Amino acid sequence: xxxxxxxxxxxxxxxxxxxxxxxxxxxxxxxxxxxxxxxxxxxxxxxxxxxxxxxxxxxxxxxxxxxxxxxxxxxxxxxxxxxxxxxxxxxxxxxxxxxxxxxxxxxxxxxxxxxxxxxxxxxxxxxxxxxxxxxxxxxxxxxxxxxxxxxxxxxxxxxxxxxxxxxxxxxxxxxxxxxxxxxxxxxxxxxxxxxxxxxxxxxxxxxxxxxxxxxxxxxxxxxxxxxxxxxxxxxxxxxxxxxxxxxxxxxxxxxx
Numbered sequence: 119x120x121x122x123x124x125x126x127x128x129x130x131x132x133x134x135x136x137x138x139x140x141x142x143x144x145x146x147x148x149x150x151x152x153x154x155x156x157x158x159x160x161x162x163x164x165x166x167x168x169x170x171x172x173x174x175x176x177x178x179x180x181x182x183x184x185x186x187x188x189x190x191x192x193x194x195x196x197x198x199x200x201x202x203x204x205x206x207x208x209x210x211x212x213x214x215x216x217x218x219x220x221x222x223x224x225x226x227x228x229x230x231x232x233x234x235x236x237x238x239x240x241x242x243x244x245x246x247x248x249x250x251x252x253x254x255x256x257x258x259x260x261x262x263x264x265x266x267x268x269x270x271x272x273x274x275x276x277x278x279x280x281x282x283x284x285x286x287x288x289x290x291x292x293x294x295x296x297x298x299x300x301x302x303x304x305x306x307x308x309x310x311x312x313x314x315x316x317x318x319x320x321x322x323x324x325x326x327x328x329x330x331x332x333x334x335x336x337x338x339x340x341x342x343x344x345x346x347x348x349x350x351x352x353x354x355x356x357x358x359x360x361x362x363x364x365x366x367x368x369x370x371x372x373x374x
Contacts, residue, residue: 123208123212127208127212131184131216140220144224145223147168148225151165158233162238165241166317169248173225174252178259178273178276179273179277182256183270186269192205203370206370207366210253213256221245236323237323240320247354247358248313248316251354251357254359257365258364259276288314309350315350315354318350
């Protein structure tokens, strides 16, 4: 990776009004929730939807738009005696650092101040991982499609799939095969959605079983242990690494 590219991307993003506005909105919402709610677990539960839906949406859409708007800059870097892999990974590190910093200031800081507990720390870690995962997915989206409108459209569709459609399909599958022992299959299928995994990790800590639904209940039975947390953490890491790996391999062969 190239430190100069990383520093340039981070400084460029920190001056970006969208990132600044995103940080302020997260901060305002987080502080409002903590001031309104008197119970720590209720505050974490209220922040949960913000972390599970808003953070992935902004991370994937903003990162995709930024990559398309930086096409000339990326083409200039490619013309230099730099390895394409180094260029692409450096851009990812810069983007991921900026989005993670925005989340930490907007949600992480208030959470650690007002709800410094295992559930609060889990919420912050889950949000950070989702930020990194959806930046990684955005890297794959932007490099696969040349057309900007199609790329942004695909990014939104992917967010809709992970945030809404996946759970609907999973519930449909559960109802259709309710008479069969498919619990282990559900555990495996649930790992195909990083938002689901984050939700389960957080809800396991605040012990809101009723809110967890079928997916969370199954995870609680099978992975409500330290080993289970380790497995889900490994899966989350793969969600960051695999889209980035595929995107990097495609970028190395792409004709700019």
